[in-house]
Amino acid sequence: MVHSFKQGWQTLKSIFTGMGITIRHFFGPSVTLQYPDERDVLPKLARSKLFVNIDDCIGCNLCARACPVNCIDIETVKAGADVDLGKTSNGSQKRLWISRFVIDMAKCMYCDLCTYPCPTDCIYMVQEYEYSDFNRDNLVYKFSNLTPEKIAEVKETARIEAEEAEKKKAEEAAAKAARASKASDSRPSSVPGAARGIPGSAKGIPGKAKGIPGASKGVPGKAQGIPGAAKSIPGKAKGIPGAAKGVPGKAKSIPGTAKGVPGAAKSVPTAAKGVPGKAKGVPGAAKGVPGKAKSVPTAAKNVPGKAKSIPGTAKGVPGKAKSVPTSAKSVPGKAKSVPGTAKSVPGKAKGVPGKAKGVPGGGAAKVPGKSTAKQVPGKKPPKENKDNNTD
Amino acid sequence: MELTTLLFYFFSLLTIGSAIFMVFSKNIVHAAFALMFTLLGVAALYVLLFADFIAATQILVYVGGILILILFGVMLTTKGFTDNLKTLTTNLRPVSVVMTLVAAGMIYVLLTTTWPVAEIAEPEGTITGLGTLLLKEYILPFQVTGVLLLVAIIGALLMATKVKHQQ
Amino acid sequence: MIEIVQKGKSRPEMVINMGPQHPSTHGVLRLEVTLDGELVTHVRPHIGYLHRCFEKYGESVGDYGMVTPFTDRMDYVSAMNQEHGYVIAMERLLDIEVPERVEYIRVIMAELQRIASHLLAVGTFGLDLGAFTPFLYVFTEREKILDIFEKSSGARLLYNYMCIGGLMRDVDDDFKKDTEEFVRTFRPKITELQNLLTYNSIFIKRTAHIGVLPPKVALNYAASGPVLRGSGVKWDLRKNNPYSIYDRFDFDIPVGEGEVGTLGDCWDRYIVRVLEMEESCKIIEQALEAMPDEGDVQQNVPKRVRTKPGEIYARTETPRGELGYYIISDTSAKPYRIKARAPSFVNLSLLPAISRGSLMSDLVAIVGSIDIVLGEVDR
C-alpha cells in the first residue's frame, strides 16, 4: 500500500518535473530560423554546389578522374598550333578547347574529392544550395563557354589538322591512311560542314539590344547570370539578365547572344542583379520564332562574299533554328522578352567552312538595325527550345 | 405534419429497417452495426415518450456496453478474420409458419383494440420518481439484481483466471 | 446460429508487415511480425532495401582514397567514426605515421560525432515511445555539433573529412573555441534530458524489463557497442583495444546495471548512451587541452596510395559498436577486397531473440533501443 502510494507519487513527480521543463521552454526563445526570410550564414568552406571557373580550366581531366561517381564529363579538342588560347590565372598555358565540361549535380555526392587535384584551382565548391529543380536535366550544369558553332569549328579544325597529319602518313602508307581516315570520320568530334560563318549575330546589334531579359528562371529581379554577350557590348546592352541564375552553362545556350564572342561568354554571377528594371525586351538576333531566323542571314551578310550560302540554310531548317533553351522556363509576364536568337545548325551550312574563319570577333558589329526583330514582351518562346540544349 | 410525428415515423422506420437488415445480414459484424441503429432508434422513441432517463440508459448500456461487448466477442474470439463468420438460417419452414401465425395474431390484436388517446403531458422529474421507486417500493428486486450482477462478475473473473491458469 | 466458414488455412495468428514504410523502423527495415492478439510470437527482419553495394563499390571505385566518401554513407549518422575506422585500417596497411595534431583532431571529431549519434539515438528512441519534444531538444544540440563539423569540413552529414594519412583540410580557426563552448553548454542539457525523459516514470514503464538481453546471449550473438554494454559487459574497444590515441585519455565505460529494471533491458541500453555522451565530453575536454596548435594535417598524406599485397583488419568503436574493416590489397590501385563488419547488422540479428513474447508496442521500443542505422545494416 505504502509502496504503491510512493510509486504513484513518484509518477506524478516525474510528470510534473517534465512539465516544468517544457513550460520553461514554452516561454523560452525559439532556436529556428524562418527560412526563406532569414538565412543561416554558411561557413566559407561549405560544400553545396560545384563551380568551374572555365577560364582557368586547362582541360586536364584530373577532376573527372578523381570523381568516385563519375559526375564530371569533360571533352577537349586540341587547339591548332597557331591559336593562342591564353593563360590561366596562375600562369599555365592553355592548349585545349574545352568543348564540353558538364557536371551532373544530380549525381554529385559532394565529397569534394575533385577539387583537390585541380592544378589551377578552377573547380571548387560554392555555397549556393537553393538549386533544386523539377526536372533532373536542369541539374546538369554546363561550363564550357564555346558555342556549338565554335565547337564545331574547332573540331573541324582539329579534324583537318588530324587529317593532314594522316595524309602525311598516308603518303608513306596509303592503305593504312585510308583506314585511319575512315575511323576519324566516324568520330563524333569531327562533324563535317560546321557552320562557322554565323557567330556575331548578336554582336551586330549592339545599340539595340538594350536588354535581353527574361531568360532567367522566372522573376527578373533574381536573374543573377549574365551571358558573355554583355561583355562584348559594354555600355550598350544595358541589362542582359542572362540565361539563368548565374549558371555559366546556360550562357552557352543563348546562341544569338553569345555566338559572336566565344571565350567571352563568362558567367558573371550577380552581375545583373540590379538590372532587370532596364531590361526592355529586345531580343538579340531574331524573332524567336523558328523559321524566321533572320538574324543569321544578316549576320552572315556582314561577312561579304563569304557566307553566302547561309541565309538559305538557316531558312531551310526552321525546325532547328531555335532560340534560348533556358528561356523556356521563364514565367510569361515576368520574363518579358526572350532573346529568341536563331541559329543555324552545324552541318547545314556546308559551304561555309574555311571561309568564315575570321568571323568570330570580326565582322559582327556591322549588322544593320533591321536584323533586330522585336520580341513581343510576355511571349513564351517556342517549346522546342529545350531541345537545343546542346553545348 | 408535426415535427414530433415526423420524427416518430422516421425513428420507427429506422428501428424496423435496421432490425430487418440485422436479421437478414449474412455478415455478423454488419448485423452488429445494424443492431446499433435499432437500439438508437428505440432510444429515440423513448425520448419521444418523455422517458429521457430510460433513453439515456438505453444508449449507455446497450450501445455503449452490450453492443461493444458483442463486437469485442466477435472480433476477439474468432481469431481469423470476421469475414469468415457467416450467419446461417436453419429450420426455416417451421419457424416461418409459427411466426406467420404469431404475426397474424398480433396484427389482429392491433387492429381490434381501441387505443386510448391521452393528452401529452411532460412528466416532472423522472429520475426522482425512479429513484424513489427503486429504493422504496422495489428495493428487494433491486438488491437481488445487484447480487445477481455481482455473482456474474465473480463468475466471469473466475473463468478468466482459469483460462489463464491453463495457459 | 453461427457457422464458422473455413476459408483455406485458418491461422490463429495475424501476420503484419512493419515497414518498410513504417514510422518507427528507423529507415527501410521491414519486420514480418507474427502476432497473437498483440503478443509478438515471431519477428523476422527483412533487410536489403537500402543496399548500395558498399563493398563492391569499394573494390571498383578507383583508388583507396575514393572509398572514404562511401564509408560515410554506411552509417550516415556517425560518418566521422566510419571514416576514422577506414583511415586507421589503411594507415596500418600502409604503415603511415599520423601527425599528433591530426590524431587529436580525429579523436575530437569522432567523439563529437559519437555525441551527435547518441543524441539522435536517444531522441528517436523517445519518439518511438511517443515523446516528441525531447527529440527536438536533443536535435538542437545535435545541430550545434553539425555546425562545428560544417565549419571545419564543409558538410553537415557526410563529411569526407579524414583521409589516409591525415585530414582533407585543417580545422576551422574557431574550432577550439566552438567545441569548448559546446561542451560547456551541453552538460546541463544532459541533465535536462535526464529529468525530462530518462527518469520519467512512463518512460521507465515502457522500457524497464522490456527486451531483456542477458549478457550471455549478447556475447553469443557478437553484439557490441551500447547494446552489449547495456547488458553489463564492460567492453569498449577504446579501452580494451585502444586505437588512435585513446589510451591517453581518462574516461569510464558506462555499463547497464539494471537500475530500474532487469539487467540488459531497453532502459539500460538507453542509459548507456546517455552516460557515454558525458564520457565523450570528458575525452573532448582532455583532447582539446592536449592538442598541438600547429601542424600540417596533410604532411603525411601519400600523393598516391601504393600498396603491397597484404591484408588488414582494423576495428574501431563507433557509436553503434565494433566497426571492422577487412581490406585485402594487391599491387593495383584498387583494393582487392573490402569487407565491413557493421555493428548495426550484427545487433539487428538480436531482434528476434529478444522480442519474442513481448507486445507490439514493446517491439517498437526494442527496435529503438538497438539503434540500428539501415545504411549500415544493408551497406
Next chain:
Amino acid sequence: MTWLESLPLAVFVMIPLVIILIYALFAIWMERKVAGFIQDRLGPMRVGGWHGWAQSFADLLKLIQKEDIIPAEASKFLFRFAPFLMFAASYAAFAVIPFSSAYMGSNIDIGVFYLLAITSLLTISVIMAGWASNNKWSLLGAMRTAAQMVSYEVPTIMAVLSVIIVAGSLNLMTVTEMQSGNDTLGFLPNWLIFQNPFLLVAFVIFFISILAESHRVPFDLPESESELVAGFQTEYSGMRWAMFMLAEYADMLLLSLLGAVLFFGGWNSPFGGFMDGPIWGFFWFMFKGMILVFVMMWIRWTLPRYRVDQLMYLCWSILIPLSFINFVLIALWEMLF
C-alpha cells in the same frame, strides 16, 4: 410544432456547431503553436500574417480538395459513415453543456447522464472505422480504442458521480448555478473543487480519465503513430479524416468544458459578481475550458505514451479502486459537514 415554428429551434441548436467549428480551427492552430513553443520552435508563421493564424483555414482548404479514398476491400457504407457518427456523437453531447447563464442547448434533468451516454457512441464509431477499413493496423487501433474508452468510462463516471452527490443534481445548469458567489471565507470562488478536499482527488481522476477518453497523450494509443501508423484513421483521407480530427477536438473541448462545469464553476466569474453576466459568462466558461485544453496539449508535448496493458492496469487497478474509495469519502464528508 410545424416546420416554420421549428426554424428558430434549428438555429438555436446550431449555435454549438458554430462554436465547435470556430474552436476546432483555433485549437488546431493553438496545438501547433503550443507544440512549437514547447519545442523551441515557432510553429506556423506564414499563412495569414500574424503568427500564421490562418493555417487551419489553409489546412481545411487542402483537406477539402483531397481525394476521398476508400479502400477497395473496405466495407463502403460503414467506412463512409463512421466519421460522421463520431462527430455526431460529440456534437450531440454539447446539447447539455451550459455555455452561459442564457444559453444551453437543452435544459434536461439528466444532463450529465445523457452526456456520458451519448459519448459512448464514440467508441462504436471508432470500432466501425477500424473494422470497415479492412486494415490490420486500423483494426488493432480500433480494438485498443474501444477497450480503452470503455474502461475509462468507469472512472470518469465515478468522478462525475462524486461531484453529483455534492451538487445534488444531474442538470449541469443547476450544478453551475450553485457554484456562483464566493465561499464562506470570502476570497475563494464558490467552486466545487474548493468545497470538498476529496473533490481535488476526484478532479485528478477525472482529468486523467478524460485524457484517455479523448485519446490524448499519454493515452493516445488509438493513433500511436510510432506503432500503429495511425490506428483507426490509417485509411482515411481528406474530409473524412478531417471529420475525425474535428470530432477529436470537439471531444476534447466537450470533456474540458464538462470539467469546467463540474469543478470550476462553469460560466461563473472567478471574481464573484465582477465581470459577470451572460456574455462574460460565456467568455469565462470557454476560458476555463481552453485552459484545460491547454494543459492537455502541454501534457501531450511532454510525455511519452503508455503501453496498452499499462493503460488498462492504470485504469482497473488504480483509478477505479481509488475513485470508489474517493466516492465513499466524499459522501462521508458531505454527511459530516
